Amino acid sequence: MSQHHKHNDIHWLTGQFFDSSNETQYRDSIGERVRFESRLALIVASAVFAMFGISDYNLLGFTREYYLLLTMRIVVVSSCLALAFIIGRRGGYSRSVWLHALPLWIFAAGIILIVPLRPDSFSTQVTSTVVAIMAFYLLIPNLLTVAAIASVSLSIGFLWAAIIYVGISPAVTLRIGLLLVMANIVGYCALLRVEFLQRQQFTLLNEERDQNRQLQTEIAHRKSLEDQLRMVAEHDALTGVNSRGHFMKRAEALLQRSQLEKPPFCLFMIDIDHFKDVNDTWGHTCGDRVLTKVADVCRHSLRPTDIIGRFGGEEFVVALPNTDSINAQAVAERLKENVAALILDGEMSDLRLSVTIGIAVANADDDLDALITRADNMLYVGKRDGRNQVVMLS
Numbered sequence: 001m002s003q004h005h006k007h008n009d010i011h012w013l014t015g016q017f018f019d020s021s022n023e024t025q026y027r028d029s030i031g032e033r034v035r036f037e038s039r040l041a042l043i044v045a046s047a048v049f050a051m052f053g054i055s056d057y058n059l060l061g062f063t064r065e066y067y068l069l070l071t072m073r074i075v076v077v078s079s080c081l082a083l084a085f086i087i088g089r090r091g092g093y094s095r096s097v098w099l100h101a102l103p104l105w106i107f108a109a110g111i112i113l114i115v116p117l118r119p120d121s122f123s124t125q126v127t128s129t130v131v132a133i134m135a136f137y138l139l140i141p142n143l144l145t146v147a148a149i150a151s152v153s154l155s156i157g158f159l160w161a162a163i164i165y166v167g168i169s170p171a172v173t174l175r176i177g178l179l180l181v182m183a184n185i186v187g188y189c190a191l192l193r194v195e196f197l198q199r200q201q202f203t204l205l206n207e208e209r210d211q212n213r214q215l216q217t218e219i220a221h222r223k224s225l226e227d228q229l230r231m232v233a234e235h236d237a238l239t240g241v242n243s244r245g246h247f248m249k250r251a252e253a254l255l256q257r258s259q260l261e262k263p264p265f266c267l268f269m270i271d272i273d274h275f276k277d278v279n280d281t282w283g284h285t286c287g288d289r290v291l292t293k294v295a296d297v298c299r300h301s302l303r304p305t306d307i308i309g310r311f312g313g314e315e316f317v318v319a320l321p322n323t324d325s326i327n328a329q330a331v332a333e334r335l336k337e338n339v340a341a342l343i344l345d346g347e348m349s350d351l352r353l354s355v356t357i358g359i360a361v362a363n364a365d366d367d368l369d370a371l372i373t374r375a376d377n378m379l380y381v382g383k384r385d386g387r388n389q390v391v392m393l394s
């Protein structure tokens with residue numbers, strides 16, 4: 001918790017994050033906006049600064065001071081426009097703070113230089129300086145520290161130039177000094193508030209993103225758990241064929257469709273003969289291997305549309321949609337032969353397996369239980385008559 005607060009804490013004086021990586025991340029996130037706003041602000045400020053050249057002419061005419069002022073304005077405006085161009089290419093102030101600080105210093109130097117060249121219009125210059133200070137804080141996007149240093153330097157430089165070149169009295173110096181201090185305080189507090197609010201917004205947005213990411217991970221995890229649970233519930237763990245419950249659900253749906261659309265439908269009950277002997281001779285692990293092999297043979301002997309389920313023990317059940325009695329008999333015989341041809345490896349290599357299969361053909365009004373009972377009865381007949389055979393009610 002305290003770690004979390006440290007990461008997102010904002011310095012009360014600079015309005016920046018304590019954590020430098022967080023601060024860089026924040027500056028990167030606003031890079032695009034800063035790039036656009038800086039460019040716009042510098043172009044507008046340069047235009048305004050250039051336009052004051054008209055009032056220079058009105059006041060001074062074509063004098064030496066006018067040409068000096070004009071040269072200074074051209075230097076300030078062209079360098080700020082060049083910087084606006086470079087900022088447009090190089091982006092926000094996450095890496096090159098100096099690039100954004102430079103225009104403020106150029107403007108500050110220009111404003112201070114006007115004082116000795118136009119001492120007659122000093123009262124207008126005081127107003128311009130206050131406006132420039134507010135613009136440094138609020139209109140030209142920059143870091144609070146940079147804006148504050150440039151604004152305070154402009155205030156001191158301006159006051160110093162006024163004392164030296166305009167010769168203002170101590171009382172006027174105090175008045176103008178207080179005015180500049182007030183402008184700095186108002187600008188500083190306003191920008192500090194903006195910096196705080198923007199960083200708090202950034203923190204909230206990040207927290208929301210983190211929560212969303214966690215939620216996505218949790219959803220994916222739950223979905224995978226759900227898939228695993230469904231897999232376990234729907235499949236027999238040993239053989240991988242459908243579990244009894246899932247088989248019943250799927251076979252029920254197939255039977256109902258076949259009764260509606262009238263295609264034939266058959267059902268097999270398959271039982272491995274003398275399976276108890278396998279367990280008794282080689283043990284349960286070998287018995288399990290046999291069950292898995294027989295399930296594989298069933299799978300490979302049937303069509304993909306047929307459904308196989310493990311009904312319990314060594315008994316399998318198969319639903320065969322779109323299959324009439326003649327085809328069902330042929331499929332069952334083939335399956336029985338495939339099991340008989342099965343050769344197991346290792347110690348069971350001499351074992352020859354056989355299965356008995358009972359077939360039931362669905363009538364129009366059969367339900368699944370009735371069909372299973374009939375197939376089971378046929379299986380019982382097959383077992384009774386010597387096993388290793390396919391039996392269907394003739």
Ligand SMILES: Nc1nc2c(ncn2[C@@H]2O[C@H](COP(=O)(O)OP(=O)(O)OP(=O)(O)O)[C@@H](O)[C@H]2O)c(=O)[nH]1
Nearest residue numbers: 271272273274275276277279284287288313314383
């Ligand atoms: N290895 C193993 N054996 C099982 C499993 N489920 C049931 N069995 C065994 O399967 C055997 C079934 O024996 P019986 O019902 O007498 O049938 P059988 O020996 O195949 O004789 P018939 O069906 O009459 O040919 C029992 O020994 C059960 O313990 C299982 O998952 N794994």
